[in-house]
Amino acid sequence: MSDCEPGVSVGAFLCQAGQLLRAAGIEGPRMEARLLLAHAMGCRQEDLLRDPRAPVPPAAQTVFRAALAARARNVPMARLLGHAGFWTLDLLVDGSTLIPRADTETLVEAALDAFPNRGAVRRVLDLGTGTGALLLAALSEFPTAFGVGVDREPAAAALARANATRNGLADRAFMVAGDWAGALSGRFDLVLSNPPYIESAVIPALMPEVALHEPALALDGGADGLDAYRFLAGALPGLLAPGGRAVLELGQGQEMAVTALARTAGLRILECRPDLGGVPRALVLAGL
Missing domain, CATH: 3.40.50.150 (Vaccinia Virus protein VP39)
Structure with missing residues (x-):
């Protein structure tokens, strides 16, 4: 995933993130991507699914990318969520x-x-x-x-x-x-x-x-x-x-x-x- 992408949607972010986690061998990649993005945006997973065309704020993109890269390195999900x-x-x-x-x-x-x-x-x-x-x-x-x-x-x-x-x-x-x-x-x-x-x-x-x-x-x-x-x-x-x-x-x-x-x-x-x-x-x- 590239650096900050102005206007990129929740749906697009989740699609890219799921592909990255799947390639890293993570089970349930789409579910884990939703967990991480909801954490980065400070919202519930249901909120992401309700409006997949909503843009992801730049600050949340930064947090999400860092967490996603760590999860692809097998850092446990609970460590990332805290x-x-x-x-x-x-x-x-x-x-x-x-x-x-x-x-x-x-x-x-x-x-x-x-x-x-x-x-x-x-x-x-x-x-x-x-x-x-x-x-x-x-x-x-x-x-x-x-x-x-x-x-x-x-x-x-x-x-x-x-x-x-x-x-x-x-x-x-x-x-x-x-x-x-x-x-x-x-x-x-x-x-x-x-x-x-x-x-x-x-x-x-x-x-x-x-x-x-x-x-x-x-x-x-x-x-x-x-x-x-x-x-x-x-x-x-x-x-x-x-x-x-x-x-x-x-x-x-x-x-x-x-x-x-x-x-x-x-x-x-x-x-x-x-x-x-x-x-x-x-x-x-x-x-x-």
Whole structure:
């Protein structure tokens, strides 16, 4: 696409953009082009479709071209839009954290089923909180709970704090940068974690949106992908309150190995819940 084109229409822009994204191998190129153009113009996608002959303002053309070029380089859509949906929340995203994914919502569902009495959860812990997605989703469902989110990356903890404010939960959430449970005392009714679980050698072969644009610290689970689970298995018995539950996200094919680590640490396996694709995703644990 050329530089600023006075009077170029929404329809023409979308046609050119769709062709560019299709050539770059992006799935759903027309839909993604609409998302980016609506973002650049500060309007809804429906507004674009309502009047495809409307001209695109020069300033919006500049923003759109930059975003389009980045998307063609496999920069994730959520990074370009600056936010992503998770559960009932709208979360800011940046390069310091993983982009929240729908598969992770399986952990929230499992937590809710573990505590049908919403008032029974008073203290929640999220280890490796990232955007704060799991902690904030839990707090939105357990109205009397207070939560702590811990992340090794200070920028991630700052982003999680911003998301707590954005979603009206800042008074019930405390975000801290630290080495997970190392500085924590006390016990929690609910412990959540979506830890790094990708085998180190596998990361370069992941889809480009992940391998090139997600933070390695949030992906790399060590040589066998289980480093974080070894830590969690050892820490959870001292973190869970009586009657407490932990819900951990699993990578594909990790159910048996993580279950074995948990049992060796003296934890009970209550459930391993599949995500919508049928992959065992949320491991629910309790103390003995």
